[in-house]
Amino acid sequence: MSGLVLKNINKTFPGDQQAIRDFNLEVKDREFLILVGPTACGKSTLGKTSLCEYPYEGHLTYGGRELSSCTEQERSRLIGYLGHDPELLGDSIRNNVLLGDDSDVWTWLRAVCFDEEVREMEDREDTVVGNSGVRLSGGQAARLALARTLCHGKPVMILDDPFSALDRSTEKQVFEHLKELSKDRIVFLISHRLYLFPEFDQVIWMEHGTGTCSTHEKLMAENKQYAELYHAQAAEKESDGNENSGERRKKQ
Numbered sequence: 001m002s003g004l005v006l007k008n009i010n011k012t013f014p015g016d017q018q019a020i021r022d023f024n025l026e027v028k029d030r031e032f033l034i035l036v037g038p039t040a041c042g043k044s045t046l047g048k049t050s051l052c053e054y055p056y057e058g059h060l061t062y063g064g065r066e067l068s069s070c071t072e073q074e075r076s077r078l079i080g081y082l083g084h085d086p087e088l089l090g091d092s093i094r095n096n097v098l099l100g101d102d103s104d105v106w107t108w109l110r111a112v113c114f115d116e117e118v119r120e121m122e123d124r125e126d127t128v129v130g131n132s133g134v135r136l137s138g139g140q141a142a143r144l145a146l147a148r149t150l151c152h153g154k155p156v157m158i159l160d161d162p163f164s165a166l167d168r169s170t171e172k173q174v175f176e177h178l179k180e181l182s183k184d185r186i187v188f189l190i191s192h193r194l195y196l197f198p199e200f201d202q203v204i205w206m207e208h209g210t211g212t213c214s215t216h217e218k219l220m221a222e223n224k225q226y227a228e229l230y231h232a233q234a235a236e237k238e239s240d241g242n243e244n245s246g247e248r249r250k251k252q
Helices: 043-050 072-078 093-098 105-111 115-119 138-151 168-181 216-222 224-251
Strands: 004-013 017-027 032-036 057-062 079-082 156-160 186-190 202-207 210-214
Touching: 004 043, 017 043, 017 210, 032 043, 043 079, 043 156, 043 186, 072 079, 079 138, 093 105, 093 138, 105 115, 105 138, 105 168, 138 156, 138 168, 202 216, 210 216, 216 224
Parallel strands: 032 186, 032 202, 079 156, 156 186
Antiparallel strands: 004 017, 004 057, 202 210
């Protein structure tokens, strides 16, 4: 069977703290999913468990093969992961993205809406970012790490809140590029934001370590907490839009 299958996944940390309970999910090739839920609900733990970074109970297979039986090198060829605090090299922007590959770095910088800012830097793509990207802003470092992840795309990509430091306009543009560049892959987008819900094949709501796989429409009708989170974000988005419109009128 192709695709990714998680069956009866359980993860317990020392002290009997159960982070994931009986999680089940089937993902077809080329599906794009969003994993959402309140803070500390198990989203990031599930992402790292899918890498076999954490030991777990249950079955996790890709293409019918149990991932825990694969070597670390085999898993690294199958699954790409971008976490909350990606490590950047104290090297140039070019080398951070390409990691020695022969590719056009501007393709990937454009994909994450970072190309114009880099062109304005004195050394452009040869600008050294410093240890862990200290010379970049939070949003720039996040986009640079995402550019690297896209440049070295894998069949399964797990992206843990890659847009957290971006404004909504930039986030929307990067998301559209991400969809186009990853249309032949399985993509998990872990987030607490819901504004892009129509763009996903599945929505996975996590709460207290358990997951509900559904659609936005069903979750809105059946899950009160999901609906409240969505309405709160929609109101925030409308407020931001009104403020931006007011600023434009003042400038005119």
